[in-house]
Amino acid sequence: MAPSRRPGSGPAASAPESLLALKRRARRINKALAEKYPYAHAELDFRNPFELVVATVLSAQTTDVLVNQVTRILFARYPDARAMSEADPNELEAILQPTGFFRAKTKNVMALSTRLVDEYDGVVPGRLEDLVTLPGVGRKTANVVLGNAFGIPGITVDTHFGRLARRFGWTTSEDPVQIEFDVAGLFEPKDWTMLSHRVVFHGRRACHSRKPACGACPVANWCPSYGLGETDPAKAAKLLKYELAPGNELLLDRLLAETHRAAEIRMESQRRLP
Numbered sequence: 001m002a003p004s005r006r007p008g009s010g011p012a013a014s015a016p017e018s019l020l021a022l023k024r025r026a027r028r029i030n031k032a033l034a035e036k037y038p039y040a041h042a043e044l045d046f047r048n049p050f051e052l053v054v055a056t057v058l059s060a061q062t063t064d065v066l067v068n069q070v071t072r073i074l075f076a077r078y079p080d081a082r083a084m085s086e087a088d089p090n091e092l093e094a095i096l097q098p099t100g101f102f103r104a105k106t107k108n109v110m111a112l113s114t115r116l117v118d119e120y121d122g123v124v125p126g127r128l129e130d131l132v133t134l135p136g137v138g139r140k141t142a143n144v145v146l147g148n149a150f151g152i153p154g155i156t157v158d159t160h161f162g163r164l165a166r167r168f169g170w171t172t173s174e175d176p177v178q179i180e181f182d183v184a185g186l187f188e189p190k191d192w193t194m195l196s197h198r199v200v201f202h203g204r205r206a207c208h209s210r211k212p213a214c215g216a217c218p219v220a221n222w223c224p225s226y227g228l229g230e231t232d233p234a235k236a237a238k239l240l241k242y243e244l245a246p247g248n249e250l251l252l253d254r255l256l257a258e259t260h261r262a263a264e265i266r267m268e269s270q271r272r273l274p
């Protein structure tokens with residue numbers, strides 16, 4: 001639904017915001033995003049923590065859609081860490097080629113699989129401090145895996161999350177770790193993982209880097225950056241992408257189905273935790 005917000009009527013036009021007011025506004029944004037994107041979820045397909053850690057490593061500099069196409073082939077051929085660690089590098093490179101930077105990704109995927117086999121009996125560890133020691137796995141990937149495969153709260157700061165957190169006034173930083181800490185201070189840990197999905201969903205669909213669709217934005221009332229993009233509701237609606245784009249309503253059913261599957265996978269992984 002188009003927002004009732006008028007330019008300059010929100011926090012940007014007010015006196016400096018107290019921490020309490022900032023927290024309240026941040027939580028209203030999260031609530032509005034939850035209502036808009038009840039189907040927000042990890043957009044990478046996975047059936048277990050190993051598949052998610054590999055898919056996340058492969059997602060660097062490419063789209064989740066492309067990674068999902070590649071991992072279908074990849075995990076049919078190499079279903080676990082042991083099989084991946086013993087892969088033929090040339091064959092693996094050929095499979096990973098569409099994702100770009102495939103030589104480096106092949107090395108990382110093989111090295112992290114070998115380390116999982118050597119150090120963790122082939123099982124992905126469920127602690128941040130262990131995950132970040134795996135080749136190719138940084139804090140962002142580790143938080144994706146913890147939040148989505150283990151149900152352990154984590155804020156995932158990618159380019160969309162950082163941009164929106166700054167536009168929302170939740171942080172002024174460009175540094176992913178600082179952004180993570182700034183935003184973590186505004187929300188309960190239980191909300192971190194889903195908040196990350198919702199913010200990234202919103203960044204991909206509406207609050208674009210160059211042309212944010214302010215006139216069709218569900219959080220316009222609480223966003224100090226309202227007016228940065230198109231404010232005319234009809235013109236803004238044309239900027240929306242994916243299932244929100246005009247004519248794409250049927251995609252919603254598919255997203256709802258995948259959300260249920262993602263929750264099942266999370267619960268299954270949690271049951272396996274010691």
Ligand code: SF4
Binds near residue numbers: 208212223225
């Ligand atoms: S689209 Fe506009 S109003 Fe909505 S979050 Fe982005 S900058 Fe704020």
